[in-house]
Amino acid sequence: MDGKCAIVTGAARGIGLATADLFREAGWRVAMVDRDSAELARAEASRGDALALARDVSNPQDVDAIMRETAAWAGRIDALVNNAGVAEFGPIEDCDFEMWRRVMATNLDGVFLCTQAATPYLKETAGAVVNIASISGLRASTLRVAYGTSKAAVIHLTRQQAAELGEYGIRCNAVCPGPVRTKLAMAVHTQEIIDAYHDAIPLNRYGSEREIAEVICFLCSDKASYVTGQVIAADGGFESTGVGLPALRR
Numbered sequence: 471m472d473g474k475c476a477i478v479t480g481a482a483r484g485i486g487l488a489t490a491d492l493f494r495e496a497g498w499r500v501a502m503v504d505r506d507s508a509e510l511a512r513a514e515a516s517r518g519d520a521l522a523l524a525r526d527v528s529n530p531q532d533v534d535a536i537m538r539e540t541a542a543w544a545g546r547i548d549a550l551v552n553n554a555g556v557a558e559f560g561p562i563e564d565c566d567f568e569m570w571r572r573v574m575a576t577n578l579d580g581v582f583l584c585t586q587a588a589t590p591y592l593k594e595t596a597g598a599v600v601n602i603a604s605i606s607g608l609r610a611s612t613l614r615v616a617y618g619t620s621k622a623a624v625i626h627l628t629r630q631q632a633a634e635l636g637e638y639g640i641r642c643n644a645v646c647p648g649p650v651r652t653k654l655a656m657a658v659h660t661q662e663i664i665d666a667y668h669d670a671i672p673l674n675r676y677g678s679e680r681e682i683a684e685v686i687c688f689l690c691s692d693k694a695s696y697v698t699g700q701v702i703a704a705d706g707g708f709e710s711t712g713v714g715l716p717a718l719r720r
């Protein structure tokens with residue numbers, strides 16, 4: 471088969487769904503992976519050209535099946551977008567080991583497992599990996615001991631992957647979104663938090679799913695053929711601000 475093929479994890483909604491749609495618009499074949507089978511079925515209903523795989527990225531057997539079934543369907547794997555993620559926020563003293571493991575299992579183990587299992591296929595195509603980290607992996611904050619640490623680890627894992635897989639022509643980059651109004655974010659963002667983000671972000675607003683997807687798809691495309699090992703914040707300038715004290719503004 472001729473068409474390039476991307477796997478997008480966590481594709482039933484939010485940033486993953488927008489990324490799957492952008493790939494489809496560009497003529498790619500897309501395997502949409504999500505463990506929420508009901509939400510995935512809803513997304514698939516209007517996307518008959520995509521392959522829907524109801525799988526869990528933190529389960530090694532599921533991950534092997536994702537790669538096998540996608541390769542059988544498309545004949546190739548050109549890009550892997552490790553987007554599936556969970557956010558559970560709380561003070562350090564309230565983060566029990568089960569919560570820590572739930573966050574790490576999807577956000578970190580999932581990225582490791584999927585990339586490892588995709589590597590033989592990506593070697594064939596000199597393909598690309600994009601890991602979705604977060605602004606919370608670049609800047610520490612309260613309540614994010616598990617989430618922020620998982621995302622910081624994903625940033626370093628990306629560099630490990632780029633260093634080792636570059637000799638096969640496989641490029642690995644990370645995208646760090648700032649706040650986007652998805653189900654994941656809205657479960658933990660109150661109106662007060664939304665207003666505070668608007669105030670702290672130079673562009674004074676949240677990003678859209680589509681704006682994040684554009685960066686992801688660029689990094690998977692041939693236009694980024696000499697870009698690997700990079701961490702790109704799509705965050706309205708949030709990460710670039712150092713001493714952003716409101717009192718220092720005019």
Ligand SMILES: NC(=O)c1ccc[n+]([C@@H]2O[C@H](COP(=O)([O-])OP(=O)(O)OC[C@H]3O[C@@H](n4cnc5c(N)ncnc54)[C@H](O)[C@@H]3O)[C@@H](O)[C@H]2O)c1
Nearest residue numbers: 480484485504505506526527554555604649650652654655
């Ligand atoms: N929305 C934001 O503000 C924001 C900011 C920074 C980073 N991110 C990151 O972007 C990514 C996408 O987030 P979103 O906001 O679109 O969230 P979302 O909750 O809307 O979508 C995430 C999807 O991943 C799926 N998923 C979760 N665990 C999974 C697993 N183990 N296996 C398979 N699927 C699984 C969920 O079912 C869901 O459909 C996440 O990695 C998140 O951490 C989001």
